[in-house]
Structures are given as C-alpha cells and as structure tokens.
C-alpha cells in the first residue's frame with residue numbers, strides 16, 4: 405500500500421518559539437495564527453521527469469539469494485523483497501521546479517533490508533517531494549495485542565549541504581484492520597536536517613518524553629481528519645538507533661488518548677526531502693518486526 409505522508413507543508417513564519425523549524429510539514433486543516441500557508445502547489449501540472457533518467461544495468465545476487473538490481477526512478481516504482489516493499493514514492497514531486505530521485509535495493513534477508521535513495525529537488529521549498537521508504541509487510545494488529553516492535557535503523561546521509569529533509573518512521577493506525585483511512589499517523593524522526601519540522605498545530609512541543617534512550621520533542625496536528633503525532637529526536641540526527649516502536653504507541657495510548665482498539669496497519673521508514681542537490685541516503689541496517 406502506498407501511504408504518502410503529507411501533501412501540504414507550510415512555512416512556520418512568525419512563530420514565536422525560536423526552536424520552531426523554518427520548514428514545517430503541516431496539514432491543510434489545522435488553523436492557527438502562527439503559520440502562513442503557502443500556495444506553492446497551484447502549479448501541480450508541472451513535471452515528472454523521474455522516469456527519463458537512464459539507469460545502470462547492474463544486477464547482482466546476494467549470498468542469501470535476494471537479487472538487487474538497477475535503481476528505479478519512476479514516481480510509483482517499487483520493489484518487493486518478500487518482507488518489505490521498497491518504494492521510490494515521489495508523491496509530492498509536482499511541487500518541485502526541477503529534480504529527480506532514484507531508489508535501489510542493496511540487500512534483503514529476513515526482517516533486515518539495506519537500501520539507498522539519491523535525489524535532487526529544487527523549488528517548492530516548503531513542500532515534501534517524496535517519501536522513499538521501506539514498508540514492512542505484516543498482518544495488522546490491534547494496539548492492545550502488540551507486545552514488541554523491535555527495530556534497528558542505521559544510516560548515512562551524504563551531500564547534506566543546504567539540504568532540507570528528514571529521516572523518519574511513519575506508522576498509521578485505523579479503527580479497522582487494513583483500512584487506508586487512518587485515524588492516526590505516528591512519525592518518529594531520527595533526522596531533521598536544514599530546519600525540517602513536523603506537522604504542528606501550535607508550533608510548539610506538547611511533551612518531551614524519554615523513550616528508548618532518547619528525549620523526543622512531541623508535536624501534534626491534523627492532516628484532514630487524521631491526527632498526526634511526531635516524535636523528533638532532540639539530539640537529531642540519530643544515525644544508529646535501536647528501540648521498540650511499541651513504546652511510542654504505549655506512550656500515546658497512556659498519555660494522548662489514542663484508543664488501544666486501533667489497528668496498526670502500516671510501518672515504514674525512509675526520508676522526506678524538501679530541498680537538496682545530489683543528496684544520498686543510505687540505509688545500512690534497517691530491521692523491524694511487529695510482534
């Protein structure tokens with residue numbers, strides 16, 4: 405399933421909080437007086453140049469038999485490893501004046517995947533262009549039935565000069581199993597580069613919980629009828645992290661009124677670019693399992 409993150413981002417102009425990000429993801433629905441909505445997406449008939457880039461024809465087979473192949477560059481291209489679906493997912497590319505992005509699989513075995521994505525995006529500075537991500541295939545489970553969601557994420561980001569982007573987990577829950585109509589989106593930001601910031605109604609953190617060894621700045625805001633909670637690592641970028649994603653869900657059911665009867669339907673992790681040139685995100689070790 406393709407789960408785009410957000411279609412609209414706004415500049416956090418005039419926000420009093422000095423820590424507010426310059427580039428914020430924001431919903432169209434949340435009204436506050438501290439944000440100025442951009443109208444940059446009115447030119448959405450622009451281009452998708454991403455399918456024209458030629459790729460190498462490298463094809464290799466890893467020791468475990470999962471073949472890797474040429475990077476894929478099409479807007480909705482993906483690769484199924486059996487455990488994960490690796491998406492290029494250039495959902496917001498229409499907001500760019502130019503750019504392209506290609507994603508490739510480096511290794512996959514069991515619940516571990518290694519992959520990379522390379523991109524350049526110019527224009528539409530306050531809009532997310534894409535969400536290249538590894539999406540775990542699993543049977544949806546009610547939050548009350550979850551025991552652990554162990555995960556490791558190790559990555560590098562190259563050519564970050566002038567880059568605005570995040571590195572984040574993206575989870576979706578709904579009142580019914582497998583529904584694409586989500587009630588909650590839960591993001592866990594390990595990286596926040598160049599002033600990138602999450603959806604926030606107030607522009608301020610609502611809490612600073614310590615979970616799995618990191619103090620997180622928690623933000624919330626609406627995306628249509630969906631409520632988004634974003635945990636941003638206070639010491640971002642965190643490039644090598646292991647934790648239990650269920651601890652974040654437990655925090656939200658205990659402290660934010662999220663119902664334990666919600667179904668966890670989607671678990672994915674990747675990067676959301678706003679702006680950058682020849683940025684290269686390499687995931688050297690990502691593993692996750694829903695138990």
Ligand SMILES: *[C@@H]1O[C@H](CO)[C@@H](O)[C@H](O)[C@H]1NC(C)=O
Nearest residue numbers: 408409410411412431432627
């Ligand atoms: C809200 O999130 C969904 C993903 O569930 C996305 O497709 C949509 O574009 C977002 N809408 C806005 C207004 O951000």
Ligand SMILES: *[C@@H]1O[C@H](CO)[C@@H](O)[C@H](O)[C@H]1NC(C)=O
Nearest residue numbers: 558559643644645646688689
């Ligand atoms: C990541 O952290 C683990 C556990 O602390 C460590 O064993 C590993 O070497 C680290 N990897 C990198 C690339 O720093």
Ligand SMILES: *[C@@H]1O[C@H](CO)[C@@H](O)[C@H](O)[C@H]1NC(C)=O
Nearest residue numbers: 555556558646688689690691
């Ligand atoms: C990847 O992470 C897993 C889980 O923490 C760990 O067991 C494994 O050693 C790591 N592999 C590498 C190559 O770092």
